Amino acid sequence: xxxxxxxxxxxxxxxxxxxxxxxxxxxxxxxxxxxxxxxxxxxxxxxxxxxxxxxxxxxxxxxxxxxxxxxxxxxxxxxxxxxxxxxxxxxxxxxxxxxxxxxxxxxxxxxxxxxxxxxxxxxxxxxxxxxxxxxxxxxxxxxxxxxxxxxxxxxxxxxxxxxxxxxxxxxxxxxxxxxxxxxxxxxxxxxxxxxxxxxxxxxxxxxxxxxxxxxxxxxxxxxxxxxxxxxxxxxxxxxxxxxxxxxxxxxxxxxxxxxxxxxxxxxxxxxxxxxxxxxxxxxxxxxxxxxxxxxxxxxxxxxxxxxxxxxxxxxxxxxxxxxxxxxxxxxxxxxxxxxxxxxxxxxxxxxxxxxxxxxxxxxxxxxxxxxxxxxxxxxxxxxxxxxxxxxxxxxxxxxxxxxxxxxxxxxxxxxxxxxxxxxxxxxxxxxxxxxxxxxxxxx
Numbered sequence: 461x462x463x464x465x466x467x468x469x470x471x472x473x474x475x476x477x478x479x480x481x482x483x484x485x486x487x488x489x490x491x492x493x494x495x496x497x498x499x500x501x502x503x504x505x506x507x508x509x510x511x512x513x514x515x516x517x518x519x520x521x522x523x524x525x526x527x528x529x530x531x532x533x534x535x536x537x538x539x540x541x542x543x544x545x546x547x548x549x550x551x552x553x554x555x556x557x558x559x560x561x562x563x564x565x566x567x568x569x570x571x572x573x574x575x576x577x578x579x580x581x582x583x584x585x586x587x588x589x590x591x592x593x594x595x596x597x598x599x600x601x602x603x604x605x606x607x608x609x610x611x612x613x614x615x616x617x618x619x620x621x622x623x624x625x626x627x628x629x630x631x632x633x634x635x636x637x638x639x640x641x642x643x644x645x646x647x648x649x650x651x652x653x654x655x656x657x658x659x660x661x662x663x664x665x666x667x668x669x670x671x672x673x674x675x676x677x678x679x680x681x682x683x684x685x686x687x688x689x690x691x692x693x694x695x696x697x698x699x700x701x702x703x704x705x706x707x708x709x710x711x712x713x714x715x716x717x718x719x720x721x722x723x724x725x726x727x728x729x730x731x732x733x734x735x736x737x738x739x740x741x742x743x744x745x746x747x748x749x750x751x752x753x754x755x756x757x758x759x760x761x762x763x764x765x766x767x768x769x770x771x772x773x774x775x776x777x778x779x780x781x782x783x784x785x786x787x788x789x790x791x792x793x794x795x796x797x798x799x800x801x802x803x804x805x806x807x808x809x810x811x812x813x814x815x816x817x818x819x820x821x822x823x824x825x826x827x828x829x830x831x832x833x834x835x836x837x838x839x840x841x842x843x844x845x846x847x848x849x850x851x852x853x854x855x856x857x858x859x860x861x862x863x864x865x866x867x868x869x870x871x872x873x874x875x876x877x878x879x880x881x882x883x884x885x886x887x888x889x890x891x892x893x894x895x896x897x898x899x900x901x902x903x
């Protein structure tokens with residue numbers, strides 16, 4: 461049995477008998493010499509380290525005619541590395557095998573706001589050193605192989621073509637365009653936009669956005685601050701040559717001037733229904749009232765008010781939901797359901813009535829008490845692994861949340877009142893000025 465397998469088995473056994481318990485979550489924060497902002501949670505129970513690096517390079521930075529560029533750039537980072545500092549190039553398969561030999565994982569991705577690079581590795585010294593070195597090399601010198609992109613693009617084009625056969629695709633695209641208008645949050649990746657860029661465009665995009673001075677680095681695992689700072693230094697050295705070019709501002713999502721109603725034909729067994737409007741930014745001071753209130757309205761699954769009225773009382777849909785998707789800009793508030801085509805009009809009417817009543821009067825005291833009980837008692841499940849801790853810390857770093865955010869999370873939930881929820885929903889949502897998209901309803 462090789463050393464990586466032995467170490468993984470030992471780590472798994474240690475985790476099984478000794479899961480972490482946090483009285484408080486001690487998050488260390490400092491600014492690295494490169495300018496990167498660093499957040500560290502020392503978690504010595506498991507001999508592993510998770511690292512996430514994020515920069516302002518998500519799809520909101522895509523050029524309008526090249527929608528999908530950020531995501532494609534992240535995907536092509538696995539296509540191989542060029543020759544770098546005396547080391548020979550590695551092709552796509554060779555790079556994959558190098559990560560397997562280390563028993564480590566490296567990935568890149570792009571969301572609406574962020575371009576993210578992640579690393580997971582064991583902390584046995586030789587494995588940790590090798591994983592950090594390979595990650596730095598992959599960050600510094602992606603090969604950007606055009607032939608790999610051509611192959612991947614064909615796969616993406618085929619996936620897009622297949623998606624066009626599903627009513628949910630049409631509903632989502634129509635809803636997004638109606639809610640966001642010309643804002644980059646509403647950009648849709650299409651066959652035309654994928655054909656509008658190549659590997660050279662990805663290289664330019666990457667160098668413009670992968671900047672050490674703007675990076676936020678979150679680490680959770682069995683390393684101390686001194687070792688974490690050295691790891692950050694090695695990783696950020698890969699991005700230092702990219703400079704720190706100022707990025708242009710991105711405008712805000714505009715509120716809807718009037719209601720939008722789209723009824724689109726589609727031959728399907730179920731009608732797809734989406735309703736909503738621009739919601740709120742993540743830095744909105746009423747984040748917690750919106751979060752708790754939405755759990756009661758439609759985020760709580762079978763215990764939500766929408767489920768009670770739409771499913772339980774009337775049998776109009778098996779599943780109905782609502783959620784806010786806040787970001788650096790006002791992400792959408794969305795309600796959704798599927799229903800029989802001949803019941804679509806009734807389902808839309810009931811869901812809108814539920815929303816109007818909730819915005820007007822808020823939840824009952826009993827609903828709020830039950831929501832708090834569930835959210836507070838289930839909080840431990842949000843931080844019960846290193847990866848979940850990493851996701852939380854990265855989110856805190858990205859949105860500039862205070863270091864005691866997780867320690868005070870349950871306190872903030874408990875402090876929400878019926879009046880808070882009522883005030884927030886009245887301010888943020890306008891039930892008579894919403895986008896309604898129905899795909900596949902019977903006329």
